[in-house]
Amino acid sequence: MSETITILGYTVHHMIGKGGMASVYLATQKSLNRQVAIKVLADFGDPNAEERFFMEARTVAALNHPHIITVYDVAHLEDGRPYLSMEYLSGGDLDSLKGKSVGMRYALELIRQVTQGLDSVHKKGIIHRDIKPANILFREDNSVVLSDFGIAKDLSVNTELTQAGISVGSPSYSSPEQIYGQQLDQRSDIYSLGVILLELLLGCNPYKGENYAETVVNHTERSIPDLAMLQRPCQALLGKMLKKQPEQRHQTTEELISDIDALLDMAPDNDDQTKLRSTPLRHKATSDHLQWIEKHQKSGLILLGLLIAILVLFKATYKSETDRKIDALLEQAETHLADNQFIAPEFDNARYFYNQILTLETDNDDALDGLEVINEQLVERYIKLAAERFEETQLNRPKGNNAIYYYRQALAIESDNEAALTGLQRVVTEYIALANKSFNRKDYGTGLRHVRIGLELAPKNQELLGLKEQYKVCAKYSTYYQHNHIAS
Incomplete structure (x- = not known):
């Protein structure tokens, strides 16, 4: 079971990621009603x-x-x-493309965007030191964002919070100097970008070995992989980005962007394998063409009708990735609902999965209807449990399993629930009776406790207020009497 946290000003929903240094939670910032990612440092004594x-x-x-x-x-x-509270991006990360090779233009456009962000980082005198696909996130418009600066180094600050001679970063994407724990600069980040570009084009990371030692050897000793299957211009770019010696690589991100732009000018538009593009055909309107069109007009109309029918059918049956996620979550939610797992176990219950759907589609009718059913069932369950605890005279004990607790749980869901309000009034009446019994036994301390609990439920109840005043007088008289009796 994952840890739950509470932060003033935020509604924390659930954990969305966990690493060695920190955990990340999805939350809503109440003041601006926006989703954020909350990154919490792990407490490991460092x-x-x-x-x-x-x-x-x-x-x-x-x-x-x-x-x-x-x-x-x-x-x-x-x-x-x-x-720290930061921007929440729901589009996933570059890891989602692992095992898939993409077109040269698309790969270059992704790397160019990361390089642009990295350029602003380097100009601040900072190196990232952990550039890898998992730290490159997608926005909804499919642009990318560089994240996770947890081991970034400010070159203008002398303090080094990682030990000298100890490598930092992810070995599969680390430069040779990074693996050896040597002094790093912006050229190490450029090497890591080169590994990612190579992986995007090949569909695999050729430097990643079966174990850490093999990966280290590949980065530090293995020659640049044979890129013969790639277009020659891209091969030259990667050859420079992946040089073993930093001084032989691009020296700045600006220099790298310039080389990428030159390749993008040469790459065909239809090289992007992630999008479907259509290129309109231009016909010369000659008399022959017009005659052909007139002759085949009827066939053309039939063909057009078929195309329209196909498009309508496609629109009716097509499901986006989000739709498929919603369907899967809905199936899980309904299964747990049928099993009466409304709110437990944590992160594996009907309410959780319905709320997950609403993060993808805020007005999803199935999820809203499901949550309404859950609330109705919970209210019914709480009312029943409260009545049982009342009959067992478990009015406010044990904690979390008593009549008052369950009536309040029901009212938290449905504030005007008549059964819960009536039930609490019965509890108040019972406390009045208990207080009177204690009064008759001259057990003023217990009686006053009953009165106070009753007033917590009904602060304006005149009978309880009257008993409270009587107890004060009686308790004072009892103390005075005992004092004088002992003295005499």
């Missing part, structure tokens, strides 16, 4: 971890670029752990 964490927040907050993740806020949880 004295430098918090400083690295806040360095990440300061690093990203200092940047303002469409291809860099946006940080909104940084603070501490109640238990002292730091967290």
